[in-house]
Amino acid sequence: MSGPLAGLKVLELAGIGASPYACMLLADLGADVLRLERGDPDAKATTTWDVLNRSRHSVALDLKSDAGRELVLELCEQADVFVEGFRPGVTERLGLGPDDVWQRNKRLVYGRMTGYGQEGPLATRAGHDINYEAISGALWPVGRAGERPVPALNLVGDFGGGALFLVFGVLAAVFAVQRGGEGQVVDAAMVDGTASMTAMTHALMNAGFWVEERGVNILDTGAHFYEVYETKDERFVAVGAIESKFYNELLLLLGLDGDDLPAQMDRTQWPAMKERFATLFRSKTRDEWTEIFADGDACVTPVLSPSEAARHPYNTARHVFTNEEAIQPSPAPRFSKTKAHVSSPPRVAGSGTREGLMKWGVSDKRLKMLRAAGAFG
Secondary structure, eight states: OOSTTTTOEEEEEOOSTHHHHHHHHHHHTTOEEEEEESOOTTOOOOBOSOGGGTTSEEEEOOTTSHHHHHHHHHHHTTOSEEEEOSOTTHHHHHTOSHHHHHTTOTTOEEEEEESSOSSSTTTTOOOOHHHHHHHHTSSTTOSOTTSOOOOOTTIIIIIIIIIIHHHHHHHHHHHHHHTTOOOOEEEEEHHHHHHHTTHHHHHHHHTTOOOSSTTOSTTTTOSTTEEEEEOTTSOEEEEEOOSHHHHHHHHHHHTOTTSOOOOTTOGGGHHHHHHHHHHHHTTSOHHHHHHHTTTSOSOEEEOOOHHHHHHOHHHHHTTOEEESSSEEEOOSSOOSSSOOOOOSOOBOTTTTHHHHHHHTTOOHHHHHHHHHTTTTO
């Protein structure tokens, strides 16, 4: 492994959504991640569809068996990080809570991924991205005037407020350990992380620049220069010309630079200007507008579908996507010396049991004993 996290050893109790994405990011950057989950220890290493599980071995394990639990504790002795995404109290009941693993390794960082956190009135409640966005205040402002709020897939709460904050917290805690500290719990709640990402919105509200009303502000489609417009061929372009120099170029390329227009920040004229822009953009196809704005700095781009994005010249030139047996996003960010890469495609659950455990020092004899004891389910 050549990534910047080479040498970091991570145990992942398999979950869905945010925690596997966090572990994918760690593995892509070179961490040695063992994904522990229900599966067949004799399964062939065939590729599956779920790219969130790439770049690491899948180990079949029955966490409810004494042998399975003991194996996890043994592995904790050499691990740097432990990641779980269950509801609060589940790993404690399994005998794999923070106090259990710290008896084996005081330096272990214990990453916990939940929606509502480890404590509080909603800690044990079920939820999904849309719920975490809603209760953090991030969902309410997203949408057009007079319409319902629009959830941004699972990008904001699940991956942004959840997985990315978990990775950030885990690596910060590992850094603290390397400076002489002990392991600690990283309580990564999606609500907490999502709320953090609304910092700029709160800043604008505090300064009086943001009205608590959907679709009337500078970044929520209220402004004509920050909007998505339909084109002649029923496709779309995105306009983000906030700064005056970009806005002036936008007007130039739209053929409006000589017209008597209101000031850019005259909010009373935004609705009328949006109608004018909409009429203009419907006069040409998306690709025609893309060509017009190709060499300028008007901040206008085509709105691409996921499959189109994988074929776009910019993305292909920078290898933003990779085709490792299936089209998927490439590792990010990029490093000039310690390159990140997809070390393996996602494999069938359990198919990495032997190879993954032996890499962590479990002998062939020990594997046979674990199988006989029912550790693998």
